Amino acid sequence: MKLKFCGAAGTTTGSQHLLEVNGKKILLDCGLYQGRRQDAYQVNCCFPHFDPQEIDVVVLSHAHIDHSGNLPNLTKSGFTGNIHATFATRDLCTIMLADSAHIQEYDVQWLNKRLLKEGKPPVEPLYRKEDAERCLRQFVTSGYDRPMLISDGVTMTFFDAGHILGAAQVLLEIEDKEDGGKRKRLLFSGDIGRGDNEVLNNPVAVEDVDYLLMESTYGGREHELPTGALDEVAEVLDRSLKRGGKVLIPAFAVERTQQILYVLNRLFEEGKLPKVPVYVDSPLAVGATEIFRLHPECFNQEVYDFLFEEGKDPFLFEGLRLIRAVNESKKLNEKHEQCIIISASGMCEAGRIRHHLKNGIENPRNTIFFVGYCADNTLGRFIRDGNEVVNIFGKPFKVKAAVEIVDSFSGHADHSELLDYFQAMTGPKKKVWLVHGEPTRSEALCGALRAIHKGDVEVAELGKIVEF
Template identity: 80%
Template sequence: MKLKFCGAAGTTTGSQHLLEVNGKKILLDCGLYQGRRSEAYDINCGFPHFDPAEVDVVVLSHAHIDHSGNLPNLTKRGFSGNIYATFATRDLCTIMLADSAHIQEQDVEWLNKQRAKDGESPVEPLYRKEDAERCLRQFVTVGYERPMLIADGVTLRFYDAGHILGAAQVLLEVEDREDGGKRKRFLFSGDIGRGGNDVLRDPVAVQDVDFLLMESTYGGREHELPTGADEAVAEVLERSLARGGKVLIPAFAVERTQQLIYVLHRLFHEKKIPQVPVIVDSPLAVGATEIFRLHPECFNEDVYSFLFEDKKDPFHFEGLKLVRSVVESKKLNQFEGPCIIISASGMCEAGRIRHHLKSGIGDPHNTVFFVGYCAENTLGRFIRDGRKEVNIFGKRHAVRASVEAIDSFSGHADHSELMDYFQAMTGSRSKVWLVHGEEDRSLALRDALRKDHKGDVSVAELGSIVEF
């Protein structure tokens, strides 16, 4: 068996890992590399580490764009095999890949303006919506823990990763023909959730693992708050709403928004916060919320009971409004009185949240409430770090609104939780490769694992190949 690290090695973006076994090439994830636009376009367009037409099978861990986002381009460039995913992952990809296609077209428009200035010819987007739709025809859905033969001597089983709806750990049970028919159990962690999620089940502890490809996003870092920190959310909202203004919550459209809806539902039901209108203003988030309702198999016991025993929709309550149209979105700027507006994107770099910030960030009655990570040099990070003025749509705006942030909603396990995940697993794990982390994060997790684990633990290098 050979494993080539084609993405998300030394970084957290562009997850792609190519496994060769029994003469077949199995690609684990096919995510978009995200960085400087011109650099990202070249990397994503060309697949520098393999030929898409030579890939036999794709196994997708989950629907996040850094894991799924280059699938339409892969199929466009010659991949014709099956794409295996869980039911919920396939459904989320129907909206997320179409949305990604729209972004590709926008990015190329920007890139072509730069190329025109340099006298260069225009380029085409990585893919269009039609390519995303064609790609979805190659999906084959598999339930959690159901065996599926995907290649000669290779059986796939998905195990819940507790990260987003449908997220899976990928277990490949291999009869290695090139190694005397030796049986090997190879696990790709995908992205691991924290456990204790308000909506989802905890990550499953997989047994008898021989070889492990593991994420390391938060190696060496701990989250500030435990999961399910409802009291902290209630305190922020009660304090903010008392000022009589709007609470603007930048949130990722998939997972974070639905988690917030459920938490707010619970807080209203328990009368822990005043009853005010809640508006979700994001077409993608509205679509994702509808998909969540279709997949109770992913819910934890509390939400499952809420749905079937209490007969209540976890993602709907009196006073909740889901907004799709631009006209309705614009009307929110004239809304008077306290309310909560949840809108994408979580880092305030795109989407309708920027319009709400433009309209409301200068009002001291309002609050901007962050419930997720904001990368450096993003609008969200500037606001969260306390800048007095920020640039929105090319104009400077004074930040007079209050700014609040909590860290309990992260979908990624922190350092201690990654260690717990590893220790709950059984098997020799004779070789462990760490991916999906900045170098210092991967090294911190590597050093911690090496203290107690006898197997070989290393940090993957982009483009390198290992045999086992």
């Protein structure tokens, strides 16, 4: 049995891991590498580590684009097998892959302008919306804790990862016929949540794991606040609303927006905040919120009871408006009433949040409230870091609005939480490979695991093949 690291090794994007067993090739995730446009296109277009036509089956851990985003290109390039995912992951992919296709088309327009100036031929997008739709026809869905035979001698079971809606750890129970029929249990962690999520279940502790492919995104790094920091959120929002202006919340369309909606619902219901209009201004976020309502199997007990015992919608409350149309989005900038606007993207690099910032960042009565991570060199990071002037749509704007930050909403387990996850898992864990982390993060977690675990632990290397 062989495992080849084809992506998310030495970085956090482009999750792809190829397992060869019993003469079959199983691809774990098929994510997009995300980086500089031209570099990303070269990495994503051609699948340098394998031939798509030779892949027999794909298993998808969750819907985030760095895990699912190259599936339409894979099917377009000749892969004809099944794509196994949870019900919620498939539903999220219906909107996220279409949105990704739109971005591919937009990015190619930008790239082709540059190529034209250099006298080079134009390129095609990785895939179009039609490719994303066709890809969805190959999905085969199953629930958590339901074993399914997916290949010769390979049974797959999804376990809740507590990361985003439908996110799964993937357990493969393997009868390795090339190794005398030995039975082996390989776990692919996918991305692991923190636990005590405002909406979702905690990650499940999987039993009897022989081999582990584990994420390391936050190795060596601790989150500043615990999950469920309702009091901190209430305090920030109350302080912000007292300024008399708008509260602009840049938020990822999937997961973060729904967390914020549920928290606001709670705070309004408990009387901890004055009731003001709330707008979700992102077509993708609106679509994702509708999908969340379809999947109570992913909710923690509190949200489940809120839905079934109390008969209330976790993501809908008086004064909330979900906005799709562009003209309605524009009208928000004309309003002078107090309100809360939740809009994508979370890092302020794209989407409608940039228009709201353009129109509101120079008003000292307004507040920009960050509830998630912003990468280096993004507009969100420049604002978070206290820059007095930032560029929006190529023009300078003075940051006169107040800036507030609460970092309790991360969907990724931090260093201590990853160690807790590892120790809660039973089995010998003979070999552990760390993926989905920047080198310093993976090495930090590797060192910590070696200090508490007798089995082999190593950081995966891109393109390397391991046998076990």
